[in-house]
Amino acid sequence: MSLYSQRGVSAQKEDVHAATRNLSKGLYPRAFCKIDPDLLGGDADWVNVMHADGAGTKSILAYLYWKETGDLSVWKGIAQDAIVMNLDDLICTGIYDRMLYSSSIDRNKNRIPAEVLTALIEGTQEFLDSMAHLGVNIAFLGGETADVGDVVRTVAVNGTMAARWRRDALITNERIAPGQVIVGLASHGKATYEFNYNSGIGSNGLTSARHDVLHKHYKTLPETFDDLLSEDVVYIGKQRLTDPINAGGELHTVGSLLLSPTRTFAPVVRAMLEAHFGDIYGLIHCSGGGQTKCLKYMPDNVRVVKDNLAAPPEIFRLIQQSSGADHREMYQVFNMGTRLEVYTNERAAVALIAIARRFGIDAQVIGRTEESVKKELVLQVSETEIRY
Numbered sequence: 001m002s003l004y005s006q007r008g009v010s011a012q013k014e015d016v017h018a019a020t021r022n023l024s025k026g027l028y029p030r031a032f033c034k035i036d037p038d039l040l041g042g043d044a045d046w047v048n049v050m051h052a053d054g055a056g057t058k059s060i061l062a063y064l065y066w067k068e069t070g071d072l073s074v075w076k077g078i079a080q081d082a083i084v085m086n087l088d089d090l091i092c093t094g095i096y097d098r099m100l101y102s103s104s105i106d107r108n109k110n111r112i113p114a115e116v117l118t119a120l121i122e123g124t125q126e127f128l129d130s131m132a133h134l135g136v137n138i139a140f141l142g143g144e145t146a147d148v149g150d151v152v153r154t155v156a157v158n159g160t161m162a163a164r165w166r167r168d169a170l171i172t173n174e175r176i177a178p179g180q181v182i183v184g185l186a187s188h189g190k191a192t193y194e195f196n197y198n199s200g201i202g203s204n205g206l207t208s209a210r211h212d213v214l215h216k217h218y219k220t221l222p223e224t225f226d227d228l229l230s231e232d233v234v235y236i237g238k239q240r241l242t243d244p245i246n247a248g249g250e251l252h253t254v255g256s257l258l259l260s261p262t263r264t265f266a267p268v269v270r271a272m273l274e275a276h277f278g279d280i281y282g283l284i285h286c287s288g289g290g291q292t293k294c295l296k297y298m299p300d301n302v303r304v305v306k307d308n309l310a311a312p313p314e315i316f317r318l319i320q321q322s323s324g325a326d327h328r329e330m331y332q333v334f335n336m337g338t339r340l341e342v343y344t345n346e347r348a349a350v351a352l353i354a355i356a357r358r359f360g361i362d363a364q365v366i367g368r369t370e371e372s373v374k375k376e377l378v379l380q381v382s383e384t385e386i387r388y
Contacts, residue, residue, distance in 0.1 A: 028172035030297045032092035032285060035172070040164055047167050051089050054104075054158030055081035058206045058259070060224045063154045064214075065241050065255045066116070067221065075116050076123025077261035078157050079103075081203045083127055084262040085287065086161035087138070088340070092283035094171035096136055096270040099163045101128065103143035107155040111223060117145060120157060134193060134267040153223040171273075173297045175281035176343050176369065182306065183352050184366035187263055187339035188313040189248065192360040197248045199257040199315040204287050205333040209258055209315075212323035213237040237322040247314035257315045265340045268359050272342070272352055279348035284341040291331040292388050294341060295377050303372035307380035308365060312336045327381045332388070338366060 026034035027047065038046040055078045062074045083101060090099065103124055105117065128138045143159070188200030201209065211225070211234060218224060218235045225234050239245075241255030273280065284294045294304050312330075316337065320330050330336060342352055349365055356363035377388040 028170070028174060030173040030176075030299070031170070032173065032283065032297065033089055035093060035170065038164065045167055046164055047170065048162070048164055049090060049093060049095060050160060050162040051086050052158065052160045053082070053085035053089060054156065054203075055079075055085070056203050056206055057210065058203050059155050059157050061206060061210055061241075061255070061258050063111075064210075064218055064221065064224060065259060068241055069255075072115060072119045074255075074259050075119035076126065077259055079120045079123030080127045080261040082157045082159045083124065083138075083161075084264045085203050086159055087131075087136075087264055087266055088262075088285050089287070090161055090163060091266050091269045092171065092285050093165075094169055094273060094277075094283075095163045095165045096266055096273060099138045099161050100141050101138050102141050102160045103145075104158040104160070105143070105145045105155065106148050106152050106158075107145070108149040108152050108223075109147040110149055111153070112155045116155070130193065131264070131266065135270055136264075136266045169273075169277070171280060171283050173282040173284075173343075176298060176302065177281070178302055178369050178371040180281055180343050180369045181346050181349050181365050182304070182367045182369070183342040183344060183349050183356075183363055184306075184309065184338040185265055185268065185340040185342070185356050186310060186337055186362035187335050188315075188337055189362055190360060191263060192358075193267060194263065194360075196256075197250060197252065197260075198263050199247060199252075199260040200263075200313045200335065200337050200339070201258060201260055201315050202262045202287065202335055202339055204290065204335065205319075206258070208323065208325075208333060209319050211235055211237070212319055212325075213239050213254065213258065215240055239318075239322070245314065245318070254318075257318075260315075263339070265361075268356055268361060269340075271355050271359075275355070276344075276348050276351060279344050279352075280342060282341075282343035284343075286335040286339045286341065289332065290334045291336060291338070291379060292377055295375060295388060298369075298375050300375050301372055302375060303370040304367065304377045305370060305380075306367035306378070308367060309379070309381070310337055310362065310364060310366070327379075327384055328386050331379055331381065331386065341366070343369065
């Protein structure tokens with residue numbers, strides 16, 4: 001059993017999929033988010049989409065860092081994480097503007113004081129304002145802040161995003177087919193709209209990252225882990241959050257890399273869709289499930305081959321070195337430095353890569369789709385071939 005499973009987490013969310021298997025998949029079953037008819041406007045040419053997600057256990061890392069350093073700014077990053085995990089799922093359906101966002105914060109008031117709430121709420125508005133300047137307009141409609149100390153040990157930061165969109169402007173992944181190329185966008189580096197280096201960690205796999213990298217010292221804060229976990233999987237690493245580490249040619253701390261706010265690709269995808277909508281056959285956000293996320297949205301006759309993935313950035317090398325996880329588990333849990341996939345043709349790939357690089361984001365053709373008798377994924381990692 002993997003360390004990820006031993007910590008009570010599932011990269012593939014098998015229980016969730018089993019619980020929802022009898023629910024409607026919406027108008028387009030392979031779309032990245034469920035798309036329903038336009039109940040809000042009653043127009044057959046429009047659709048409604050609503051999506052819920054959050055920062056996950058990354059908020060525990062913020063709690064640890066804040067307790068150790070007193071730095072409240074990390075909570076603004078958590079607010080961004082909760083938004084982007086919604087926003088970058090929605091952009092995979094072709095939606096990039098005129099969205100509504102509602103925040104949901106559950107806290108233990110005895111541990112999460114008012115100034116943390118203020119940082120979370122102000123961070124939400126600041127990020128939405130920054131997106132508006134880039135042409136991605138999201139209205140902040142408030143939300144719910146609940147003091148539920150009997151339910152949560154520290155704080156859970158989540159949100160819901162909704163939109164009404166034209167049906168003929170959707171990306172539904174129905175056009176993914178054999179014979180296409182996959183453009184991958186890097187999750188790390190520094191985009192033109194980012195202020196600091198981004199490690200690329202995103203908001204997935206943070207339970208593993210936290211316990212594998214951080215030192216037993218953090219067991220002194222028992223509110224940050226499940227007391228039902230075995231001692232063997234709780235804070236088994238060697239690092240403190242303030243330890244220095246080199247990444248991207250600069251010196252950072254372990255904490256700043258683990259807490260890098262999740263990068264949004266919304267401004268980039270907007271530019272891509274406005275210029276090349278007809279050439280974009282599918283969009284996949286490599287979130288939960290990492291590099292295997294694409295399998296959920298493929299037709300049954302497609303083999304996805306990723307044999308030109310970029311080398312993983314430093315944060316993932318640190319996690320793998322600390323955990324001893326093999327390539328198979330790492331690429332199934334983490335995005336490994338590539339967090340958005342665009343399924344397209346060879347001609348358009350050149351233009352799409354140029355758009356990404358215009359925003360300071362590395363991009364390249366990472367693979368292709370092939371005809372197959374069954375749905376499968378083949379990864380080439382160094383000299384190792386991995387099949388899922």
